[in-house]
Structure formats: C-alpha cells, structure tokens
Amino acid sequence: MKTQVTIKDIAKALNISPSTVSRALKDHPDISQKTKDAVNKIAAELDYHPNTIAQSLRKSRSNTIGVVVPELVHHFFASVISGIEDIAYKAGYRVVICQTNEDVTREKINISALISSRVDGVLCSMTKETKEYSHFKSIQNRNIPLIFFDRICNEIKADSVVVQDYEGAYEAVEHLIEQGCKRIAHFKGPDSLLITRQRLNGYYDAMRESHLQIDEDLIIQADDRESARKAIYDLVKSEEPMPDGIFCVNDNVAVGAMMQLREMGINVPREVKIVGFEDDTTFTRLTDPQISSVFQPAFEMGQRATEMFLDELKRKEAHPEKILEPKTPRIEVLKTKVVVRGSSNEQVAQQERARRNYLENV
Structure with a gap:
C-alpha cells in the first residue's frame, strides 16, 4: 500500500x-x-x-467550518450552502456539512462531532424539534464562533441571518386579498420556530388591516407535503365553506396543497388561490400552474452568515484566553418579495398555459 x-x-x-x-x-x-x-x-x-491536520494543530486552526442544516434535499438549503462555500473558499476554508433530518438527537451528535473535529466555527439552522439549547452553549463555551441562519435561536446570544419573514408573509396575504380572496387559510409551521411565529403574525396583521374575519380553524399546522394534502382533504370534506386563498409556510406545503386540490377537482387559481414561501424553485416552476411564492435570497444568506463567522473569528482570536459572547448579537435581515405566478393570478395562469402549449407544439 x-x-x-x-x-x-x-x-x-x-x-x-x-x-x-x-x-x-x-x-x-x-x-x-x-x-x-x-x-x-x-x-x-x-x-x-x-498534512493539514498537523498544520492545524500547530496553528490552533483547522480552516474548516461546520454547517448544520435540517435537510439537503431542499433547494433553499442547497442555495444557502452554495453561498457559504462561495465566501469560505475565497477565505481559504473548507466546509463540512451535517444533515439533521429534523432530528434534534442527530443535531446534538453532529455538533459534538464538529467540536471534536476542531472546526473553527459552526453555522446552524436548527431543527423544528429543538427546544433545549445546551449543545449550542457547548460550542460557545469553547470559544468557537456560532452563527445561526434562517431558523435562529433567541435563547442563545449569537449573530444570525434571517429574511423578512413577517413582511414577506404580510405581503403574501395582502396579494391574496388584492386578488379578491376574503376567506384565507394559513398552513403554518411548528410553533417552536421563530419563522413560524413571524409568518403567522404577518398573516394576522394583513387580515386585520383589511378588516377581514380571521377564522382560527383555518390556521392549520401543516409544514410538509403530506400534512398539507390532509389539511386540504379535511377542508373539502368539512361542512364549512372552503377558503378561497391559502398562504403556505413554505413551497413544499404549497405543492402538497395544490396537488390535493387538483385531485379533488378544485381549480387553482380560479376557485382557490395559493402563495408559498420560496424554498424550492424546482417545484414552483414545474407545477401547473406555477406557484406564487415569497422569494428569499438563500445564496446571499449563506454568504452573509460566513462573513459574520469570519468577523467573529477575528474578534475571538484577538482574545484567545477569554470566552467571549457578542456584546450585542447582530441580526441581519435580508429583503423578500412576492413573486406572482399562476397559482394566485388567473391571467398569469393563462399566460403560463399558453406558453406551455406553444413549447409543446414547436
């Protein structure tokens, strides 16, 4: 050998x-x-x-960043990782990616492994199950920079990057109202996540400011495709009137909702209009009609999270003998915007259909 x-x-x-x-x-x-x-x-x-391991031991630096994400299959997280690697590569860092599959036990194991591997920093989007935060404190207790992105933890003093979850949700519901919707449902995420609460608050305020009645029975926890399909099935079978608009916590939920509506003979967008929150442009562009969604700049989020890590690393290396916390944790908020497609606008849906027919017959 x-x-x-x-x-x-x-x-x-x-x-x-x-x-x-x-x-x-x-x-x-x-x-x-x-x-x-x-x-x-x-x-x-x-x-x-x-021998990079020997070099890192001599320099007390591994030039490695640990990244912890809930899922790799989502276009959103893949785009965030691309943004992370863009800045990390330029700064001479390697990236180690860990997937939790929304399992808090795996999250703790992954973080323990990253600490043991002597990573220089950890960038994390926590699971929807995470309600205890000792593993994050363990990172900071070792003077390792910790940066949260997308799903952040208010209980830990750390820098973070998020998008305009409240504003994006508000504008999504406002768009549905402008399209004539009056009975609007919200398929929300788990209450443990800050993004769930922010998007729910945006929904509430848009409804109230338009003087529309809020039916709490139309606020349903459905944060994946299957739970969205079940929610639609239950709504259709209910004796209550169907909602004419649905704001979904993410695009995967929006896809599930639209699939079930079509299977049950309900036209989107004529009878029910749908808006998601963009996490997977692959699905939103392939559906018929295409799904309207709140765009969030995932690539930029990854870039900014990595830049925050580099800034924090410099600060900590200036005081290697101390365990430092950010004096005032920075929260950078990136802008969102509603991208109108056929699932919420009949005219756009007709244009999409005409374009498909033309391409099929060329």
Missing part, C-alpha cells in the same frame, strides 16, 4: 534539508527560485499533499 509522501521524502530526493523544502513550499523569500522550482517539481511528481 502506498504511504503518505512527506517533506522528508522530497528533501531526500533533492539532497537538501527538510526545513529548506518546507520554506520552499511556502514560497519563502530566503529560498532561491531555482530551489523552489525543483521542490515544487518533485512534490508534483511524488503526489505530495501537506
């Missing part, structure tokens, strides 16, 4: 000292260009790779 090539192997091949090889590989000014070229040539021929 081939062994790991070391600096000593390169030094032996060139009959020079290991310290000279080390400095040549680091482009040290005291080493001649001729020696540097020779060292780099042999290093390439021998397929030499530096």
Whole structure:
C-alpha cells in the first residue's frame, strides 16, 4: 500500500534539508527560485499533499467550518450552502456539512462531532424539534464562533441571518386579498420556530388591516407535503365553506396543497388561490400552474452568515484566553418579495398555459 509522501521524502530526493523544502513550499523569500522550482517539481511528481491536520494543530486552526442544516434535499438549503462555500473558499476554508433530518438527537451528535473535529466555527439552522439549547452553549463555551441562519435561536446570544419573514408573509396575504380572496387559510409551521411565529403574525396583521374575519380553524399546522394534502382533504370534506386563498409556510406545503386540490377537482387559481414561501424553485416552476411564492435570497444568506463567522473569528482570536459572547448579537435581515405566478393570478395562469402549449407544439 502506498504511504503518505512527506517533506522528508522530497528533501531526500533533492539532497537538501527538510526545513529548506518546507520554506520552499511556502514560497519563502530566503529560498532561491531555482530551489523552489525543483521542490515544487518533485512534490508534483511524488503526489505530495501537506498534512493539514498537523498544520492545524500547530496553528490552533483547522480552516474548516461546520454547517448544520435540517435537510439537503431542499433547494433553499442547497442555495444557502452554495453561498457559504462561495465566501469560505475565497477565505481559504473548507466546509463540512451535517444533515439533521429534523432530528434534534442527530443535531446534538453532529455538533459534538464538529467540536471534536476542531472546526473553527459552526453555522446552524436548527431543527423544528429543538427546544433545549445546551449543545449550542457547548460550542460557545469553547470559544468557537456560532452563527445561526434562517431558523435562529433567541435563547442563545449569537449573530444570525434571517429574511423578512413577517413582511414577506404580510405581503403574501395582502396579494391574496388584492386578488379578491376574503376567506384565507394559513398552513403554518411548528410553533417552536421563530419563522413560524413571524409568518403567522404577518398573516394576522394583513387580515386585520383589511378588516377581514380571521377564522382560527383555518390556521392549520401543516409544514410538509403530506400534512398539507390532509389539511386540504379535511377542508373539502368539512361542512364549512372552503377558503378561497391559502398562504403556505413554505413551497413544499404549497405543492402538497395544490396537488390535493387538483385531485379533488378544485381549480387553482380560479376557485382557490395559493402563495408559498420560496424554498424550492424546482417545484414552483414545474407545477401547473406555477406557484406564487415569497422569494428569499438563500445564496446571499449563506454568504452573509460566513462573513459574520469570519468577523467573529477575528474578534475571538484577538482574545484567545477569554470566552467571549457578542456584546450585542447582530441580526441581519435580508429583503423578500412576492413573486406572482399562476397559482394566485388567473391571467398569469393563462399566460403560463399558453406558453406551455406553444413549447409543446414547436
């Protein structure tokens, strides 16, 4: 079995000292260009790779960022990770990604593993089950920067990046009202999440300010496709009038709601109009009609979370002997906007259908 090539192997091949090889590989000014070229040539021929673990132990830095997300299958989190890697790569950092699958036990195990791996920081979007936060405190107790994004934790003093959840929800419901909806349902997420409460408050205020009656029976916890389908089935079978508009906590819920409505013979958007909260543009663009949604800048969120980590790392490295908390945790709020598609506007739905028919017949 081939062994790991070391600096000593390169030094032996060139009959020079290991310290000279080390400095040549680091482009040290005291080493001649001729020696540097020779060292780099042999290093390439021998397929030499530096021992990053040993280097990190010497520098007390691993140049690795741990990222914890609920799910990787969602376009939203994939876009956030792309934003994280964009900034991390430029700053010379690797990214280790952990998936919790909405399981708080896995979240704790993942964070413990990241701490053991000596990551320089943790960027986290917590699970919808998380109600106890000792594992987050464990990160901070080791002077490791902790940044939350999307799903944040108010009980932990840490910097975070979110979107305009309240404003986005308000504008989504306002859009449904402008389309003529008067009996609007809200399919919400779990109450443990701040984004759920923010989006619910946006729904409430938009309804109140338009002087529309709020029916608490139309506020239903449905935060995945199957629970959305069940909620629609129950509403259709109920003796109460059907809602004419539905604001969904995310796009996956909106897809489930629309699928069930169509299966039960209810036209979207003529009879029921739907708006989601964008987390997966793949689904929203492939449905017929396409789903109106509140756009949230996921890529930018990842970028800003990583920039916050780099800022916090500098602050902590200036005082390595102290356990520091942010004096005033920063919360950066990114703008959202309603993207109108066919699920909430009949004219747009007709345009989408005409475009599909044209493309199919070309």
